Amino acid sequence: MAPPDLYEAMSTLRAVRRLKPDPVPDDKLGRVLEAASWAPSGGNVQPWRVLVVRDRAKMARLGEVYAAQWHAYADGHLKGIADAPEAIRIATEKMLGAGDYLADHFAQTPVLLIFCFNPKSMAITDARLDRISVVGGASVYPAVQNALLACRAEGLGCVLTTLLCAEEAAVRDLLSIPEPWGTAAAIPIGTPVLGGHGPISRRPVSKLAFADTWAEPFRSE
Amino acid sequence: MAPPDLYEAMSTLRAVRRLKPDPVPDDKLGRVLEAASWAPSGGNVQPWRVLVVRDRAKMARLGEVYAAQWHAYADGHLKGIADAPEAIRIATEKMLGAGDYLADHFAQTPVLLIFCFNPKSMAITDARLDRISVVGGASVYPAVQNALLACRAEGLGCVLTTLLCAEEAAVRDLLSIPEPWGTAAAIPIGTPVLGGHGPISRRPVSKLAFADTWAEPFRSE
Numbered sequence: 436m437a438p439p440d441l442y443e444a445m446s447t448l449r450a451v452r453r454l455k456p457d458p459v460p461d462d463k464l465g466r467v468l469e470a471a472s473w474a475p476s477g478g479n480v481q482p483w484r485v486l487v488v489r490d491r492a493k494m495a496r497l498g499e500v501y502a503a504q505w506h507a508y509a510d511g512h513l514k515g516i517a518d519a520p521e522a523i524r525i526a527t528e529k530m531l532g533a534g535d536y537l538a539d540h541f542a543q544t545p546v547l548l549i550f551c552f553n554p555k556s557m558a559i560t561d562a563r564l565d566r567i568s569v570v571g572g573a574s575v576y577p578a579v580q581n582a583l584l585a586c587r588a589e590g591l592g593c594v595l596t597t598l599l600c601a602e603e604a605a606v607r608d609l610l611s612i613p614e615p616w617g618t619a620a621a622i623p624i625g626t627p628v629l630g631g632h633g634p635i636s637r638r639p640v641s642k643l644a645f646a647d648t649w650a651e652p653f654r655s656e
Numbered sequence: 657m658a659p660p661d662l663y664e665a666m667s668t669l670r671a672v673r674r675l676k677p678d679p680v681p682d683d684k685l686g687r688v689l690e691a692a693s694w695a696p697s698g699g700n701v702q703p704w705r706v707l708v709v710r711d712r713a714k715m716a717r718l719g720e721v722y723a724a725q726w727h728a729y730a731d732g733h734l735k736g737i738a739d740a741p742e743a744i745r746i747a748t749e750k751m752l753g754a755g756d757y758l759a760d761h762f763a764q765t766p767v768l769l770i771f772c773f774n775p776k777s778m779a780i781t782d783a784r785l786d787r788i789s790v791v792g793g794a795s796v797y798p799a800v801q802n803a804l805l806a807c808r809a810e811g812l813g814c815v816l817t818t819l820l821c822a823e824e825a826a827v828r829d830l831l832s833i834p835e836p837w838g839t840a841a842a843i844p845i846g847t848p849v850l851g852g853h854g855p856i857s858r859r860p861v862s863k864l865a866f867a868d869t870w871a872e873p874f875r876s877e
Contacts, residue, residue, distance in 0.1 A: 440658065441665045441809050442687070445694045445802055465876030466663070468861045473666045474801065475816050478733070479751070481859050490868040508779065512699070530700070554788050558729065560822040562788060566838050567775050570818045572793015573800070573841060577816070580695065580798035581666055584805075588662050595696050595798070597791045601781040611870040617787050620794060638702050640689045647711040649832040655686030 438588040447632045448583060451592030452533040454625030456543040463589040464546060467624070470585035474578035482556035483575045483619070485582075486610050488547040493609055498541030500605050501621075504598040505538040526636075537594070537623065548622040549599070549606065550579055555615050575619045582622060592627035595620055659809040668853045669804055672813030673754035675846030677764040684810040685767060688845070691806035695799035703777035704796045704840070706803075707831050709768040714830055719762030721826050722842075725819040726759040747857075758815070758844065769843040770820070770827065771800055776836050796840045803843060813848035816841055 438444070468485065476482060488494060509531050516527050552575045561570040579595060586593040599606055599621045606618055644653035659665070689706065697703060709715060730752050737748050773796045782791045800816060807814035820827055820842045827839055865874035 438661045438663055440660070441662050441805060442659055442691065444662045445691055445805075448694065448696065450696060450700075461876045465861065468865045468874070468876070470663065470666055472858050472861050472864055473669065473856065475669065475671060475804065477818065479671075479857070481864065483864070484870075485865050486870065487865055487867050487874045493868060504781075552790060554790075558818075559788060560725075560818045560820075561824065561838070564821070564824055564838070566836070567780060567783060567792055568788050569773060569775075569790065569792040569796060569838070569840050570821055571788055571790040572797050573816060573818050575790060576793050576797035577801035577804070579794070580801040583696065583798070584662055584666070595794060597698065597779075597781045597794050599781075600785070600791055603782065603785055610868070613870060615787070616870075617782070617785070617790070619790050635694065636700070637693050640686065640693050643693055643702065643704070644689045644706050644708055646708050647714060647831070649705075649707065649834060649837075653689070653708045655682045655689070 444584050444587045446635065448587045449632050449635055450594040451627050451631055452537040452594050453628035454540070454544060454592050454623060455628055456545060457626050459546045459591060459624055463591060466589060467582050467585040467591070471578040471582040474581045476574035476577070477558055480556050480574065482553045483578055484551045484616070486549040486551065486612070488549060488610070489545065494544055494547060495542040496609055497547065497599065497606070500602045501541045501599055502538040504601055505534060508598060509534060541623070544623040544625060546624040548582060548624060549610065549618055550575055550620045550622070551612055551616045552619050553616050572619065579620050579622065586624055587632050590631070591624050592631050593622050593624045595622055597621070665805050665808045667856065669808045670853050670856055671815040672848050672852055673758040673815050674849035675761070675765060675813050675844060676849055677766060678847050680767045680812060680845055684812060687810060688803050688806040688812070692799040692803040695802045697795035697798070698779055701777050701795065703774045704799055705772045705837070707770040707772065709770060709831070710766065715765055715768060716763040717830055718768065718820065718827070721823045722762045722820055723759040725822055726755060729819060730755060762844070765844040765846060767845040769803060769845060770831065770839055771796055771841045772833055772837045773840050774837050793840065800841050800843070807845055808853050811852070812845050813852050814843050814845045816843055818842070
């Protein structure tokens with residue numbers, strides 16, 4: 436099967452949270468990891484590593500940790516949309532339903548990619564600002580996005596999650612992640628139960644892009 | 657021109673720092689921004705915006721700020737590799753030469769994309785850990801990577817930079833970025849002066865991916 440063209444892959448990359456327990460073929464997984472390796476990073480240092488978790492006992496333990504985080508998150512999220520317009524409430528409840536499925540079936544996830552990063556190998560330019568830092572992510576999440584796009588190309592369901600980061604100590608112990616490495620993302624991967632990738636819902640460029648000054652609409656014509 | 661397939665785009669996306677001053681066609685720029693819009697984000701909130709800077713006076717001012725940051729960074733970097741093996745020293749000096757070119761010609765950059773993010777719209781799961789946070793980046797840098805890959809598809813040179821983040825107050829003033837939005841990346845875009853995109857140098861997957869436990873090599877066969 437020829438890989439999809441770039442724009443088709445990007446525009447049909449959905450968060451797929453319902454995954455079959457069937458194993459992921461090694462050749463597909465290898466291509467997903469190679470795609471991650473191609474991503475840019477500050478100074479080309481590639482200050483990230485990825486743990487490819489397939490061990491059933493470890494996955495079961497990660498599933499317990501994930502489910503506890505998920506249900507706390509989902510409860511808060513549901514309360515937050517109680518007074519939202521019906522369309523938003525319905526879309527959110529649909530997403531939460533898929534999230535419940537992932538949490539309930541986490542132990543059966545065939546492959547989980549846990550992306551780690553080393554802050555000591557990064558020039559984090561916003562570290563001293565009076566706001567939360569994000570710039571370390573500039574050398575990790577491009578690799579994560581490449582992995583997601585490669586999953587799309589390989590017909591594998593996947594979703595970018597960060598809930599396990601809140602329980603980093605437990606994940607560190609389980610997978611023997613040494614200091615000073617931290618965890619940046621966990622990506623469950625598997626064959627989709629339902630339709631898998633397809634149309635996505637996003638804001639239009641006109642709501643996301645400004646011309647030269649904040650809130651001045653960008654127009655490409 | 658048909659867009660390249662996904663893997664070809666990813667595996668030939670270089671950091672292109674030598675850009676011609678020629679304008680970037682609007683249709684290409686529109687496709688780059690649309691590609692960014694397709695990226696995943698936590699809760700599909702898309703807590704990012706992008707400033708498309710083309711104003712000459714603003715670019716000149718940003719160039720002054722960038723050049724000061726760059727020369728400080730490059731000086732530190734050169735000292736850091738004084739005792740490195742010759743191959744690494746030569747590769748680094750080549751990168752620094754291209755970086756000098758970008759800094760010296762920043763004011764002539766045809767388009768600069770400045771990606772901003774709103775931490776108040778993000779669930780930053782590593783905010784309370786005893787290490788620097790990166791998770792906010794999970795809702796910004798996938799969009800940045802999509803934009804870079806789209807530049808590759810459009811034949812546009814580009815490079816992910818974060819040096820301007822260190823001078824966020826100056827950038828905020830110049831572009832009227834409101835609180836609590838912060839800046840995550842600045843991407844100069846233009847036609848390459850030299851060959852542009854092409855072969856890249858990265859670590860192999862065997863040095864980046866582990867199986868189930870830290871430092872246990874992952875093998876895909």
